[in-house]
Amino acid sequence: MIVVSTYLFDPFSYHDDIKREYYAEQAVLKAQQEAQKFDPVAEDYFTKNPPKMVYPDNGEMYFEAPVEAVIEPTLDPVIKDPLAKRSAKIAIVIDDVGMNRKWSKASIDLPAGVTLALLPYADKVREDAKAARERGHELIIHTPMEAMNPDLDYGGMSLMTSMSLKELSQAFDKITQTFDGYKGVNNHMGSKLTQDEDAMRQLMSILKTRQLYFLDSKTIHTSVAPQVAEDVGLPYAVRDVFLDHEDTPEYVAHALSEVERIAAEYGQAIAIGHPKENTIEALQKWLPTLKDKGFELVPMSELVVTP
Numbered sequence: 001m002i003v004v005s006t007y008l009f010d011p012f013s014y015h016d017d018i019k020r021e022y023y024a025e026q027a028v029l030k031a032q033q034e035a036q037k038f039d040p041v042a043e044d045y046f047t048k049n050p051p052k053m054v055y056p057d058n059g060e061m062y063f064e065a066p067v068e069a070v071i072e073p074t075l076d077p078v079i080k081d082p083l084a085k086r087s088a089k090i091a092i093v094i095d096d097v098g099m100n101r102k103w104s105k106a107s108i109d110l111p112a113g114v115t116l117a118l119l120p121y122a123d124k125v126r127e128d129a130k131a132a133r134e135r136g137h138e139l140i141i142h143t144p145m146e147a148m149n150p151d152l153d154y155g156g157m158s159l160m161t162s163m164s165l166k167e168l169s170q171a172f173d174k175i176t177q178t179f180d181g182y183k184g185v186n187n188h189m190g191s192k193l194t195q196d197e198d199a200m201r202q203l204m205s206i207l208k209t210r211q212l213y214f215l216d217s218k219t220i221h222t223s224v225a226p227q228v229a230e231d232v233g234l235p236y237a238v239r240d241v242f243l244d245h246e247d248t249p250e251y252v253a254h255a256l257s258e259v260e261r262i263a264a265e266y267g268q269a270i271a272i273g274h275p276k277e278n279t280i281e282a283l284q285k286w287l288p289t290l291k292d293k294g295f296e297l298v299p300m301s302e303l304v305v306t307p
């Protein structure tokens, strides 16, 4: 048995929650690499048992991500689908559609079949939803949910852990009235709310009655959303790859090759990107190449698991 731990310590203040979580993810990767020095099967172990991250919750000027994992010598092999390559499906989800007008429009203009997660508080959300449906995309509500970082702006429309279950239902109800034609929901931010079992249970129960699925954007590794969805019997999925943690053409290209690798290996992959120049320009070129490579672009709803 080996215990691995690494600490990521940043002396500066980060107001950007995503950036903060990205660094925490890097800490996990570092822990995985260290673990592999001790045990070559550690990667498989971590895939099934992601290390837990801890954030201070008091608005301090730093954060640290202690990562601890116990590696046991007897592990099940990762089961790969032998038919995966013949039927590999890929869902591409674009989050935050609505705020950046130029690149939101470019996201809507992508070849048919991507999934657009629209921000309910964007000014032209109804108009965008209509155009996206006509273009042949699937729509989901990019539902603002409370993050660990207390300084974020949610456009006055967010599900918070401080809400009673009734208030949470009312807030979600208001969000669902902002546009039409959606099939599911994913979280905008949400590193705090997706760890709150009661809030998740309440939301999942509402989604079930409305026949909507939940895509966990997985902004934090300790999200309880998948387990709660299993319990409630709600169709759900979990994001595999973020396409643009770093806003560079090199990062996006590497992330897209990672999407192909995962799809070829496991038969499916779910990627989330944003309305940014590097991401959308890469997708404009990459999406038309999928068919020849043996991949099928599918709407998100085709890759949800029904418990």
Ligand SMILES: [Zn+2]
Residues within 6 Å of the ligand: 095, 096, 142, 187, 188, 189
């Ligand atoms: Zn978002």
